[in-house]
Amino acid sequence: MTREDIRDWLAAWGERGDALRQRARRVRRRMALFLAILGPGLITSNVNNDAGGIYTYSLAGAQYGLAVLWALIPMGIALFVSEEMCARMGVVTGKGLSDLIREEFGFRVTFFVLVVVLLVNFGNVLAEFAGVASAMELFGVSKYFSVPLAAALVWLLVVRGSARRIEKIFMAGCLMYLAYVFSALLARPDWLRAALHLVPPVTRWVPHVRDIVTPVPLEPGYFLILAGLIGSTMAPWQHFYLQAAVVEKRVGPRQYRETRNDVMLGSITAMVIVFFIIVCTATTLHATGQRQITHAGDAAAALKPLAGAWSSALFAFGLLNASLFAASILPLSTAYVICEGLGFESGLDRKMREAPIFYGLYTALIVVGAALILIPGAPLVRISVLSQVANGLLLPFILTFVLLLVNRRDLMGEQVNSRTYNAVAWCTSLAMVALTLLLLYSSLLARSSGPSAALR
Amino acid sequence: MLHATELLGAKAYDPQGNFVGWVRELYIEPAEQANRIAWYLLERGRYRPWLVKYDQVAFVAPGTLKLNVDERQLIPYVPNEAWLALSKGLLDQQIIDIAGRKVVRVNDLDLAETTVLENGSVELRVTRVDVGLRGAARRLFQGLLPPGTIRRFQMNLPPRTILWEFVNLIEPDPMRRVRLRITHQKLARLHPADLADIMEKLSPAERQAIISTLDDQTAAEALAELDARLQAQIVEKMDPEKAADIIEEMDPDEAADLLADLSPETSEEVLEELPNEEAEGVRELLQFDENSAGGMMNTDFVYVGEDATRDEVLRWIKVQETPSDQLDTIFLIDSRAALSGAVSVGRLLLAEPAQPMRELKSEPLVSVPADAEDKQVIELFDKYNLRALAVVGEQGRPIGAITVDDVVGRLHRPS
Numbered sequence: 001m002t003r004e005d006i007r008d009w010l011a012a013w014g015e016r017g018d019a020l021r022q023r024a025r026r027v028r029r030r031m032a033l034f035l036a037i038l039g040p041g042l043i044t045s046n047v048n049n050d051a052g053g054i055y056t057y058s059l060a061g062a063q064y065g066l067a068v069l070w071a072l073i074p075m076g077i078a079l080f081v082s083e084e085m086c087a088r089m090g091v092v093t094g095k096g097l098s099d100l101i102r103e104e105f106g107f108r109v110t111f112f113v114l115v116v117v118l119l120v121n122f123g124n125v126l127a128e129f130a131g132v133a134s135a136m137e138l139f140g141v142s143k144y145f146s147v148p149l150a151a152a153l154v155w156l157l158v159v160r161g162s163a164r165r166i167e168k169i170f171m172a173g174c175l176m177y178l179a180y181v182f183s184a185l186l187a188r189p190d191w192l193r194a195a196l197h198l199v200p201p202v203t204r205w206v207p208h209v210r211d212i213v214t215p216v217p218l219e220p221g222y223f224l225i226l227a228g229l230i231g232s233t234m235a236p237w238q239h240f241y242l243q244a245a246v247v248e249k250r251v252g253p254r255q256y257r258e259t260r261n262d263v264m265l266g267s268i269t270a271m272v273i274v275f276f277i278i279v280c281t282a283t284t285l286h287a288t289g290q291r292q293i294t295h296a297g298d299a300a301a302a303l304k305p306l307a308g309a310w311s312s313a314l315f316a317f318g319l320l321n322a323s324l325f326a327a328s329i330l331p332l333s334t335a336y337v338i339c340e341g342l343g344f345e346s347g348l349d350r351k352m353r354e355a356p357i358f359y360g361l362y363t364a365l366i367v368v369g370a371a372l373i374l375i376p377g378a379p380l381v382r383i384s385v386l387s388q389v390a391n392g393l394l395l396p397f398i399l400t401f402v403l404l405l406v407n408r409r410d411l412m413g414e415q416v417n418s419r420t421y422n423a424v425a426w427c428t429s430l431a432m433v434a435l436t437l438l439l440l441y442s443s444l445l446a447r448s449s450g451p452s453a454a455l456r
Numbered sequence: 457m458l459h460a461t462e463l464l465g466a467k468a469y470d471p472q473g474n475f476v477g478w479v480r481e482l483y484i485e486p487a488e489q490a491n492r493i494a495w496y497l498l499e500r501g502r503y504r505p506w507l508v509k510y511d512q513v514a515f516v517a518p519g520t521l522k523l524n525v526d527e528r529q530l531i532p533y534v535p536n537e538a539w540l541a542l543s544k545g546l547l548d549q550q551i552i553d554i555a556g557r558k559v560v561r562v563n564d565l566d567l568a569e570t571t572v573l574e575n576g577s578v579e580l581r582v583t584r585v586d587v588g589l590r591g592a593a594r595r596l597f598q599g600l601l602p603p604g605t606i607r608r609f610q611m612n613l614p615p616r617t618i619l620w621e622f623v624n625l626i627e628p629d630p631m632r633r634v635r636l637r638i639t640h641q642k643l644a645r646l647h648p649a650d651l652a653d654i655m656e657k658l659s660p661a662e663r664q665a666i667i668s669t670l671d672d673q674t675a676a677e678a679l680a681e682l683d684a685r686l687q688a689q690i691v692e693k694m695d696p697e698k699a700a701d702i703i704e705e706m707d708p709d710e711a712a713d714l715l716a717d718l719s720p721e722t723s724e725e726v727l728e729e730l731p732n733e734e735a736e737g738v739r740e741l742l743q744f745d746e747n748s749a750g751g752m753m754n755t756d757f758v759y760v761g762e763d764a765t766r767d768e769v770l771r772w773i774k775v776q777e778t779p780s781d782q783l784d785t786i787f788l789i790d791s792r793a794a795l796s797g798a799v800s801v802g803r804l805l806l807a808e809p810a811q812p813m814r815e816l817k818s819e820p821l822v823s824v825p826a827d828a829e830d831k832q833v834i835e836l837f838d839k840y841n842l843r844a845l846a847v848v849g850e851q852g853r854p855i856g857a858i859t860v861d862d863v864v865g866r867l868h869r870p871s
Contacts, residue, residue: 094659102548107563107595110548252660252689343561343587 040245041083041263043167044238045270046174050326051131051319052124052391053232055384057274058299060225061281063291067214069197069278071226076271078428079234081421082399083263085406086239090246091256092415097243098341100405110341113401118361120394121237121334123387125369128330130380131323133373134296138316144374151370154327155363161348170328173321177273179314183306184280194279220442227435228385231392233270234428239398241333277302293381331365393436396429403429458580460565461594462518462603464543468498468508470526477506479521483539484582486637491620493542493567493580496521497533506530511577516569518603524577538635540625542582547595550658551585552624554642557650559657563591566617585623588616628661630668640669648674652681664693667702676705679714688717696722700729707779708734709754709862712741741856749833750826752866753847753856754782762788762796762814766807781861785844787854788813794852795823800843823848826855830866837863 060068086097093100102110129147136146157166201216216222242263251259281302285291293299300315307314332348335358339346345355352359372378403425406417417425466479477498485494496508508523508530515522523530540546546562553560564586570579586594590610597606624642627633643651643666651670655663655678667675667690679687679702691699691714703711703726715723715738727735737755744750758778760769769786786804788797797817807816822836823846836845837860849855 094661094663099550102561106548107592108598111592111596250683250685250689252692254692342592343563 039262040242040249041087041259041266042269043171044083044242044245045266046171047326047329048233048235048238049177049270049273049322050124050128051323052127052384052388054277054319054322055293055299055381056228056232056388057277058281058302059293059385060229061278062285062293063225064217064222065214065282065286066194066197066279067216068225068229069194069275070200071229072271072275073198075230075233076267077424079270080264080267081424082234082239082402082428083242083267084260085402085417085421085425086243087246087259087263088256088415089406089412090243091251091253091259092412094247096247096337096340097240097402098337101401102341104405114338114341116394117236118334118338120390121330122365122369123390124235124237125327125331125365126372127384127387128323128327129370129373130383131319134380135316135319135323138296138300138312147370147373150324150327151366154324155366158328158332159348170321170325173318173325176314176318176321179303179306179318180273180276180280183303184276184283186305187280187283189279189283220439223435223439223442224389227392227439228388230432231390231395232388233274234395235391236394236398237330237333239402240337241329244333244336295381331362334365335362392432396432399425399429458516458518458567458569459586459594460542460547460567461598463516463521463567465599466519466521468521468523470523471514472526476500476523476527480505481544482542484542485539487538491582493582495539498530505533507533510579511572511575513578514576516578516580518607524575537632540636550626552626552643552654553618553622554624554646555618555622557646557654559654560587560618563587564594582620584617584619586617589613590615626658626662626665628665633665640666644670644674648677649681651678655682656686660689663690668694668698672701673705675702680706680710684713684717687714691718691726692722696725696729699726704730704734707754708737708741708756709752711738713746716742716746744826747830748826749824749828749830749847749858750856752830752833752862753858754862755856757782757787757857759787759789759854760813762790762812764813765810766804766813767809769813781859782857784859785857787846787857788817789854792851795821795846795848795854797821798844798846833858834863834867
């Protein structure tokens with residue numbers, strides 16, 4: 001080989017190296033984009049298993065055992081469908097849900113919708129602080145100390161902009177839900193029975209199945225718990241939050257498939273967690289006759305098969321993590337939704353002077369929420385569960401708006417809803433309305449006990 | 457002064473005092489007059505809606521409209537694409553406040569009335585756009601409380617309005633934009649960074665509308681201020697020719713960063729549309745890792761022979777079309793074309809006309825190879841308080857320069 005040959009050979013390798021480097025640069029950017037897109041759905045459903053959620057699922061399992069399981073599959077489908085519609089709207093229009101409601105339905109409608117959303121979200125904020133209070137009480141810390149501290153912490157974290165950075169820590173904390181999986185496994189439930197309870201009640205008239213499966217108890221408390229279950233898995237605020245997150249992540253039509261997978265992953269994860277919490281509490285609490293959950297210690301007992309004496313600590317840790325996670329997102333998201341819908345200046349990049357209503361709302365949600373929890377003798381578990389019921393009652397209205405918007409061809413173009421989607425979503429709305437009426441009717445009938453009797 | 461809310465839903469009467477219909481919509485005809493309400497849409501039950509022309513109005517007050525003709529002289533409603541509907545197209549929509557440099561949502565419109573002397577008719581003009589609490593209160597209580605009560609109540613609230621002259625409507629449909637005479641000329645006067653902030657607040661279609669109406673240079677500057685993902689999204693949706701026109705106006709390093717984010721096909725299409733010289737430069741830059749000196753540098757830099765005098769250099773720079781941000785530091789090369797020094801613009805200012813550049817060099821001479829890590833680059837800037845740093849290739853020849861804003865941009869970029 002001559003020197004020229006060697007030089008050419010080296011040059012060729014150099015060129016190849018350049019091409020490779022160029023490609024590597026592209027791939028790395030692609031990966032970063034992909035990771036940035038993967039997330040909103042998963043985060044939304046994890047945030048959604050907040051204090052109110054944990055208590056509602058625990059109470060459902062403790063009170064009615066496996067008899068609530070049949071609702072999970074339809075709920076999972078409805079959850080995916082409703083979340084996917086919002087994500088799709090975010091991708092196509094590039095606008096948040098409250099912006100779209102404002103632009104298409106005018107100021108007054110938006111105002112009333114947002115006032116109700118504010119009230120219901122405030123209930124959820126209360127539930128988060130109730131979660132902090134009861135979790136810390138398990139550690140022996142008084143709520144008069146823990147709640148103000150948590151409120152100050154959350155406020156500062158968010159305003160300083162560091163909440164985003166610790167989001168991953170909170171996500172990691174969500175692994176605590178795995179404790180329910182193991183606890184359920186160790187409690188040795190009858191898995192066949194549990195699986196049979198997953199099918200809708202109609203099939204329970206099949207001869208052999210009938211003998212194994214618990215009949216659905218038609219009473220106010222049961223309807224209340226169902227409404228709470230739906231309200232906590234499909235909270236109205238999470239629809240606003242998810243759509244805003246998709247818009248903010250600038251997901252384009254090209255990356256939409258990834259977002260949809262992410263939403264599906266989130267929905268499935270959420271429902272699997274609910275399944276295990278209910279099976280776990282049904283086996284440990286319901287089966288042993290412990291049907292009421294009045295404070296955190298009762299709910300923590302569900303983790304005894306796994307953690308024994310440590311169950312309280314484990315439960316408290318998980319509850320605290322879930323509460324703080326949601327508390328760092330929910331008040332902020334509420335302030336954004338309200339201010340954007342009504343056209344007030346909003347955003348953490350603005351100074352307090354520039355966006356007084358935004359910061360005022362955000363601060364008020366946290367301060368008033370924390371203050372109400374400090375009232376001596378506040379029924380923490382009941383507050384948590386009722387906030388989820390309120391979510392459930394608001395859901396059909398929000399879904400109606402989503403449906404009206406997502407079927408508008410001038411907004412969505414080719415991406416309007418398919419018939420199946422419409423059918424599922426309308427059914428969900430109607431089911432919620434029916435459930436609400438049933439709840440009212442049955443609690444009127446049983447006026448002596450009332451719906452809240454279920455929570456006493 | 458009147459407000460659009462007080463007029464929408466108002467009852468219209470003919471000269472004899474007979475009820476004609478409710479005002480449902482107000483139209484501006486931008487081709488005629490930019491802010492005059494040209495048509496009023498009246499509706500009454502199952503009847504076909506009518507249009508009232510601006511010169512058929514005798515009197516307006518909150519909740520009332522009196523015509524100077526009877527209903528037989530009104531013309532039936534036909535949709536017209538060249539009209540701007542105030543209720544449907546402006547209320548509750550987002551607009552750009554040019555003076556405040558931000559995106560705001562319209563709550564209400566302030567209307568001024570003028571009486572035309574010839575026939576005594578009343579014309580209304582949009583003077584201000586209400587984006588504050590007053591407009592919000594009027595929208596909320598309109599029709600629920602008597603107009604007088606609403607007026608008194610809203611006066612207690614702080615006003616927040618924008619002059620109509622400073623309002624820029626956003627219309628994604630190009631055809632309609634022409635018909636409605638919406639231009640974005642006023643936008644081009646904003647600082648590119650403000651323009652980028654505004655675009656971030658808008659939906660993809662609206663962003664596209666704005667970028668497509670800006671001139672190439674403004675578009676390039678605004679685009680460079682946007683985050684990587686938005687840049688890619690916007691460029692992917694443009695036709696490659698237009699994209700190339702805009703990218704040509706960008707600094708080569710910014711262009712390379714942008715092209716690296718595009719899909720390989722689009723990126724190739726755009727490169728083909730670029731003039732050869734430009735495309736070469738960008739292709740070269742594309743080969744460097746984003747986090748290396750090569751990825752940070754710009755190939756548009758100024759270098760002169762070290763024997764040139766100050767005056768020669770100044771004259772030469774003037775004839776070149778060098779972007780002024782590349783003039784902070786002028787690099788020197790020796791007879792072998794290797795980097796031999798750097799002269800800051802300050803020293804150039806103070807130098808004698810005939811002084812050779814060699815005498816103005818800053819000591820020591822610092823440079824980095826193209827594959828140096830960005831961390832090292834930042835350290836050098838910090839240590840020597842540099843404004844610009846030369847990147848050298850084979851035999852010490854300068855191939856590009858990193859300026860201080862490349863470094864600041866990198867330090868500030870949230871990870």
